[in-house]
Amino acid sequence: MKKLYPYSPLIVFFILILFFARQLILKEDPSELPSVLLEERFPEIILKKLDGYKLFSVTNLMNANSPSLVNIWSSWCVPCKIEHEFLMRMSSDHNILIYGINYKDKKEDALKVLDLNDNPFYAIGVDLDGLQSINLGVYGVPETFIIDSDGNIRYRHVGPILEYDMQNIILPILGKIMREKI
Amino acid sequence: MKTIIKFIFCIFFIVPVVFAENNINDKNQDAYDLYKELRCLVCQNQSLLESNAPLALDLRKVVLDKLEEGYTKEDVKTFLVERYGEFILLKPKYSVQNILLWFGPIFFLLIGVFVTFIFLRKQSMNKEEGISLSKEEADNLKKILDNNVP
Amino acid sequence: MIIELGHFFLALALSISIFQFLLPALGVKFNSYGMMRSASIAAFISFILVFLSFLSLVYAYITSDFSVSLVAKNSHSLKPLIYKISGVWGNHEGSLLLWVLILTFYSAAVAILGRRLPLKLISLVLSCQGLIAAAFISFILFTSNPFIRLFFPNIEGEGFNPILQDFGLAIHPPFLYLGYVGLSVTFSFSIAALLIGKVDTIWVKWVRPWTLIAWVFLTVGIALGSWWAYRELGWGGWWFWDPVENASFMPWLAATALLHSSIVAEKRDTLKAWTILLAIIAFSFSLLGTFIVRSGVLISVHSFASDPSRGLYILLLLIFFTGGGLALFAKKAPYLKSGSLFKPLSREGALVINNIIFASAAATVLLGTLYPIFIDAINNSKVSVGPPYFEAVFIPLMVPAILLCAFSPMLSWKRAVIENIIERIIAVFICALFLASLIIIMNDGSASAFLGLFLGFWLICGTLYEFFIKVGIKSSFKIFIQRALNLPRSAYGMSVAHIGVAIFIIGVTVSSAWRIDIEKPIILGEKTIVKDMEITFKSIKRVAGPNWNADRGEFEIITSNRDKHFLYPERRFYPASQVNTSEPAIMSGIFSDLYIVLGESNDNADSYALRIYYSPFISWIWFGILLMAIGGVLSLSDRKHRLGYDLKRV
Numbered sequence: 001m002k003k004l005y006p007y008s009p010l011i012v013f014f015i016l017i018l019f020f021a022r023q024l025i026l027k028e029d030p031s032e033l034p035s036v037l038l039e040e041r042f043p044e045i046i047l048k049k050l051d052g053y054k055l056f057s058v059t060n061l062m063n064a065n066s067p068s069l070v071n072i073w074s075s076w077c078v079p080c081k082i083e084h085e086f087l088m089r090m091s092s093d094h095n096i097l098i099y100g101i102n103y104k105d106k107k108e109d110a111l112k113v114l115d116l117n118d119n120p121f122y123a124i125g126v127d128l129d130g131l132q133s134i135n136l137g138v139y140g141v142p143e144t145f146i147i148d149s150d151g152n153i154r155y156r157h158v159g160p161i162l163e164y165d166m167q168n169i170i171l172p173i174l175g176k177i178m179r180e181k182i
Numbered sequence: 183m184k185t186i187i188k189f190i191f192c193i194f195f196i197v198p199v200v201f202a203e204n205n206i207n208d209k210n211q212d213a214y215d216l217y218k219e220l221r222c223l224v225c226q227n228q229s230l231l232e233s234n235a236p237l238a239l240d241l242r243k244v245v246l247d248k249l250e251e252g253y254t255k256e257d258v259k260t261f262l263v264e265r266y267g268e269f270i271l272l273k274p275k276y277s278v279q280n281i282l283l284w285f286g287p288i289f290f291l292l293i294g295v296f297v298t299f300i301f302l303r304k305q306s307m308n309k310e311e312g313i314s315l316s317k318e319e320a321d322n323l324k325k326i327l328d329n330n331v332p
Numbered sequence: 333m334i335i336e337l338g339h340f341f342l343a344l345a346l347s348i349s350i351f352q353f354l355l356p357a358l359g360v361k362f363n364s365y366g367m368m369r370s371a372s373i374a375a376f377i378s379f380i381l382v383f384l385s386f387l388s389l390v391y392a393y394i395t396s397d398f399s400v401s402l403v404a405k406n407s408h409s410l411k412p413l414i415y416k417i418s419g420v421w422g423n424h425e426g427s428l429l430l431w432v433l434i435l436t437f438y439s440a441a442v443a444i445l446g447r448r449l450p451l452k453l454i455s456l457v458l459s460c461q462g463l464i465a466a467a468f469i470s471f472i473l474f475t476s477n478p479f480i481r482l483f484f485p486n487i488e489g490e491g492f493n494p495i496l497q498d499f500g501l502a503i504h505p506p507f508l509y510l511g512y513v514g515l516s517v518t519f520s521f522s523i524a525a526l527l528i529g530k531v532d533t534i535w536v537k538w539v540r541p542w543t544l545i546a547w548v549f550l551t552v553g554i555a556l557g558s559w560w561a562y563r564e565l566g567w568g569g570w571w572f573w574d575p576v577e578n579a580s581f582m583p584w585l586a587a588t589a590l591l592h593s594s595i596v597a598e599k600r601d602t603l604k605a606w607t608i609l610l611a612i613i614a615f616s617f618s619l620l621g622t623f624i625v626r627s628g629v630l631i632s633v634h635s636f637a638s639d640p641s642r643g644l645y646i647l648l649l650l651i652f653f654t655g656g657g658l659a660l661f662a663k664k665a666p667y668l669k670s671g672s673l674f675k676p677l678s679r680e681g682a683l684v685i686n687n688i689i690f691a692s693a694a695a696t697v698l699l700g701t702l703y704p705i706f707i708d709a710i711n712n713s714k715v716s717v718g719p720p721y722f723e724a725v726f727i728p729l730m731v732p733a734i735l736l737c738a739f740s741p742m743l744s745w746k747r748a749v750i751e752n753i754i755e756r757i758i759a760v761f762i763c764a765l766f767l768a769s770l771i772i773i774m775n776d777g778s779a780s781a782f783l784g785l786f787l788g789f790w791l792i793c794g795t796l797y798e799f800f801i802k803v804g805i806k807s808s809f810k811i812f813i814q815r816a817l818n819l820p821r822s823a824y825g826m827s828v829a830h831i832g833v834a835i836f837i838i839g840v841t842v843s844s845a846w847r848i849d850i851e852k853p854i855i856l857g858e859k860t861i862v863k864d865m866e867i868t869f870k871s872i873k874r875v876a877g878p879n880w881n882a883d884r885g886e887f888e889i890i891t892s893n894r895d896k897h898f899l900y901p902e903r904r905f906y907p908a909s910q911v912n913t914s915e916p917a918i919m920s921g922i923f924s925d926l927y928i929v930l931g932e933s934n935d936n937a938d939s940y941a942l943r944i945y946y947s948p949f950i951s952w953i954w955f956g957i958l959l960m961a962i963g964g965v966l967s968l969s970d971r972k973h974r975l976g977y978d979l980k981r982v
Contacts, residue, residue, distance in 0.1 A: 006665050009609065010658040013616075017651055019705050023629045024643050031631050033223065033714060036267040104236070130240050137265040139223040139237055214849075219720050226631055227574045229718065232567035234914075234931065272718025274703070279711060283703050287696040287725050294688030305673050 035137055035145075035156035042070070042151050045132040047101060047125025050110060056099040056123035062151040067177040068097035069170070070145040071121070072133060075102075075109035077141040083160035087120035090166065096174065097122050103141050104130040146170065148177045212255055216245050219273050220262065229272055335400055338388025339479035342429075345381035345436070346469040348374050352439075352462025356455035360527075368451050371458035372443035378465060379436035386420075386433045389478055393420050399485035402426060402478045408489040408908070410879055411497070418502030424626060424642070425478035427505060431622075432468050434506075434513040439465065442517055442542075449534065456524035457517075464516055467649055475645055500560030507553030508580055512618035514546025515583060518590065519615035522608040523657060526664040531597075531604040539607065540594045541968060547587040548964040554580050555957040563918060568849075568927050568945040570953065573722040575630040578701045579621030582694050586614035589690035592683050600680055600745060601671035606687070608668075609661055616654040617694070622646055629705065675747045682740035689733040696725055734787045734837065737830055738794025742801070760797055764789035777845055784841025791834035799827045821970030829963025832956045839952025848946040853939045862946050864892035865926065872940070880904045882915070885930045885940070889919065901930040924948040 037043070042061050049055040061068060071087060073080040090096040100121035102110045107126065114124075127133050136145070137156070146155040155173050157165060214231070220241065222233035230238050230245070241262070248258045262270050274280045352374035359367025389402075393416045398404040406423045407416055421427040439461040446454045472478070518539055525531045557580070562570040571577065590610045597607045624630055627643025674680035700717045707715045738760060742753045768785035771777065777785075802823065803815045848862055860867045870886040882902040889897045899917035906913070919926040924946060931941025 006662040009613070010655065010662050013654055013658055016702070017647065017655075019702070019709055020623070020627075020629065020647055020650075022709050023705050024627060024640050024647065027640050031226070033267065033269055036263075036265065130236075131244060134240065134244055135265060137267075139266070219718075221716055221718060227572060227718075228567075232569060267714060269714040269716050272716060273720030273724070274715055274717055279707065279713070280715070282706075283699065283717065283721070284725075286699045287692060287729055290692035290695045291688065291729070294692055298684055298688060302676060305670070 032158055033137075033139065035153065037137055037153045038155070040153055042145070042147055042153055043135045045125075045127075045135050047127055047132060050102065050107060050124045050126050052111070053114070053119075053121070054123035056101065056121075056125035058151070060099060060123060061147050064097070064149045064151070066097060067146060067148045067154070067174050068099060068122075070099045070101060070147060072101045072103050072136075072138055072141055072143045074105045074141050075113045076105065079160040080142045083142055083162070084117055084120070086161050086163065086166050088118050090161075090170070091120040091122075094171070100124040101133060102126045103133055103138070104128070144170070146173050146177070149181065212249055213242075213246055216249075216255055216258055217242060219259070219271065220245070221270050221272050223266065223270060334388045334391050335397070335479050335481065338385040339477075341381045341385040341388070342469060342479070343473060345378045345385065345432075346466060346473060348378040348381065349436075349462045349466035349469060352378060353459050353466055354462075356459040356462075360452050360455050360459075365451070368455040371455050371462070372447065374462065375436070375439040375443040375458055378462075379433075379440040382429075382433050382436045382469075386429055389426060389429060390417060390420050393417060396489065398487065398489055399481055400478075401480045401482045404482055404486040404489050406489065408879075412878075414499070415497045415502060421505050422502075424639075425472065425476045427509075428468065428472050428476055429478055430506065431509050431513060432465060432472065434509050435461070435465050435468065435516060438513060438517055442520075446538070449538070452528060453521075453524055453535065456527055457520045460520035460523045461516065464520070464653065467652070471645055471649065475642055498560055498564055500556050500563065504553050504556035504560060507549050507556060509553075511546050511548075511550025511553050511587075512580075512583060512621065514542060514549060515587060515611070515615040515618050517542040518546070518611040519653075519657065522611040523660060525608060526660045529664060529667060531608070531668055533598075533601070536594065536598045536601070536604070536607075539611065540591070540598060543587060543590050543594060543611075544964050544968045547584070547591055548961050548968070550580070550584045550587060551957060551961045551964065554584060555954055555961075559954050562950075563916070567929075567943075568847075568947060570950075573700070573719045575701050576621075576625050578697050579617075579624045582697050582701075583614055583617035583621060585690050585694040585697065586610060586617050589687045589694070590614055592686045592690075596680050596683050600674065602674070602680070603684070604671065605661075605665045605668050608665065610687075610691075612654070612657040612661060613694075616650070616657070619646070619650050619653060623650055624701070630701070672746070674745070677743070677750060678748045679740060679743045679745045681748075682736055682743055685736055686733060686740075689729060693726060693729050696729060697722070700725070731783075731787065734791055734833070737833070738791050739798070741795075741798045741826065756797060756801070760790060760794045763793045767793075775846060781841055781845035784837060784845070788834045788838035788841065791837065792831055795827050795830045795834070799823075822967040825963045825965075825967030825970065827963070828966055829960045832959025832961075832963055834956070835952050835959060836956030839949050839954075839956055842949035843947045843953065846948050848944075850942075850944040850946075852942060853934070854942040855939045860942075860944065862926070862944055863924075866890045867926075867928075867944065869940075869942075875902070877904070879908060880906045883930070883933075885928075887917070887928055889926065899926070899928050901928045903930050903932070920951055922951060925950045 042058055044058055047056060056070075061070075069090070071083075073083075087098055091098050098120050100123075102124060104127070110124075110126070130138075136143075140158065142160055144157040144161055145153050146157070148154050154177060155169075157169065161170055217231035218229050220230045222228045222230055222235055222238040222241075224235050224237050225233045228238075230242050244262075245258055248261060249255075253261065259271060268275060274283055276284060352371060355367045355374070356371035358364070359370070391397075392400045392403050393407055394413065396403065396407060396409045396416070398407075402423065402425055406426075407419045411419065419426075421430040439458060442461070443454075443458060446457070521535065521539055521542070525535050554577075557577070558570045561572070562568070590607065593603050593607045593610055596603045623643065623646045626639070626646060628640060629643060700721055703717045704715055707713060739753060739757050742756060764786050767789045768782055771785055772782045803819060804812055850860065850862065852860075854860070854869050856869055856872065858869050860869075866889070868888045868890075870888050872883055872885050875882050875884045882904040884900050884902045887899045887901070889899060891897070897919055899919055901917040902915040904913045904915055905911070914929055914931065916927055916929045918928075927945040927947065929943040929945075931943065933940045
């Protein structure tokens, strides 16, 4: 047993290496945060109406017939523009209900974006100062939440939804939720 | 010698009276303390105090608002942790999960003291045992000593 | 053409390094004089090759050769010359080449200065250095090659992060690397000693100067980085316990411990196994630092563009060198003969306590830095460990070390008699108590400020007192001067360095305890009063620089003695990279800094967000660290004399 004492630094070192190796293999982005609201009810937030569009409120999500997406976006957000195409595809091709939260934006600018492009949102709520979205744990735009038909948050996607994300993350999760109901 | 020690003891009791801990129960001081303890989530390693990012400014507003509403510092931290997770705390919570972190330093010191203690004991044990001679060496020594006796 | 030559020289250097590793090692095994002698030749040649290789890269940067991929990505023709040159190491590939250059430089230096060392020892040391060089050169050539050409050369470079164009930032990597890589020498010496199986006086006499060299460079490098951050980053802080900062701090803590333990090893021929272990650990911290900065495993303001595949390679390097070193230690250390004894209460005992504290401090910084990784693996949750943790934990750890530092030079070796010095301790205690209380009362300070001041004064008074006793304060003036001149430089070095620590502590304490932080919107003509200064927002102008446009504010400061100063903080916009930065304006003085940051204007552009920081005594932080480095240099100048002298006698 005494003979093992000089080996202790080596043993500690190898434990460290195991942790490093795990971190490298996982290739996670250390700055990305998973949502802490997973499996919880969508928080009661109060949003303002955008003229000419249905108002999105949390009641839309409760006791719905199907899962839905809640997408946080702004007119000044460049990745949101890129994501728009994929939101449209999910909304029209896959008939997915998408609600939008307009984040820290000017109403005129938001309306302009919606006029110039197709509208993927079934209903829209406006969060002028961003403080309502803080209740969702939002820390940037765009973010998208997947909500099941009982109004619980099942997944939070950080960043734009692109082809890969749509095919490999969003659609599969939505499919899984719908199968649960059966 | 004894008088000097008494003198020192007196000083120990006087000194705390001499200065006062700045106990401003000021909302602004509480906010300042909280900013230092909360992470700016969109920056690389800055606190809310240092960052000028939009989200940081928003979170500072939230902190101030909640303090105005009467939340304590702990309440504000809990409020934010509920929404963003423990990651937003720059000072890790005192929880069972973090027990290694908070007790680590003392643990290292204790290991150091323990190892030193063992080392010193081994040292003194070696000295007491002395070095014993092998049989051959003992015979040689006897021969030399015998030869030197006139 | 020049770049290809540089590339070729580097590849050649790889082969030479492999020879430098193999031949002397085999020479030791087969007792071949010629093979062992080849080590120094190999060391020289590989240094010259790497130097030429590095020069070729510098040439490419200076001439803005955008056909070289690295130059195209990281440089720009409009950059001032000095930043073109410093751009060579401002990226992953170039900085690695600098690393290798410094490594081969150290190897060559060891080869020259150690030519009279026992042949087996110097051969194994150079062999180890050769292995390290070979490993890093192959890392460069196979994964991070700076010499790659672009098929279609760029017309202009892309490299223009404005924050990086600062003198402090430009020269801090070379200093840091001189420190990190310097620790490879003590590492190699330790490996050699373990392989030979014994540690004699020659070995110990050699560890100390090389540790000192590395330590001095590390100290200056860290100070430069911190000073840059203070001047550039706009929030008045100077240390953020960021993973990359910690990555440089850990080797520094280990090197400091090594410095002190090698004193015991040299004077008293004991603690040798521990000194060897520390040397292995110190260099491992250097390698770990490289890993943390370049692998992207931790979030940091400072990291290079991260690449997990590079991280994997560095991890392999770590496993090989640190794992190998620690394994060798585990096997061979028990057979090293231990030396003389000492009682716990003695100079050795105090230095052992110093080592326990510094080793614990290094382990603590490591724990805090890596903790997010541990928790993520074990609990799958994200935790962050920031400055509040480190400050809460590190400072209490250091307090006993500072307390001890003042009077442990008064302790005698082997066995100290406490009665002799207890009067001195009490005198220093009262003195420090008095000075600290005085300042606290006069300036309305807090308990933590009192503690900081007390520690600083305790250390100054203790060090000065010990110095004057050594020199003979009670004797006549003539004898005093004579003894002062005869005092070995290392004694001066120690006193100066310790006083540097004290000044650092006082600087930290005062600048944080009595700091004034004002944040408010300000309109033109508005006056703000900070301490005894009137600060008026005089004007705001649009100005243009070589690659930026800015709003420059003019602030007039009138001090209590009616002196006028002007400060010009700016909000800059760099069109090339679409980046907005805030350039703070700092008025630095011996006793305080005034720091003004201009923020954004409101929509009507009639008021601006303003931040003013008043930091008293903040310059003392860097002045203290500078003194520490000067102390190290003083000690070094002493050692070198004796080193050559002793070897000649041997």
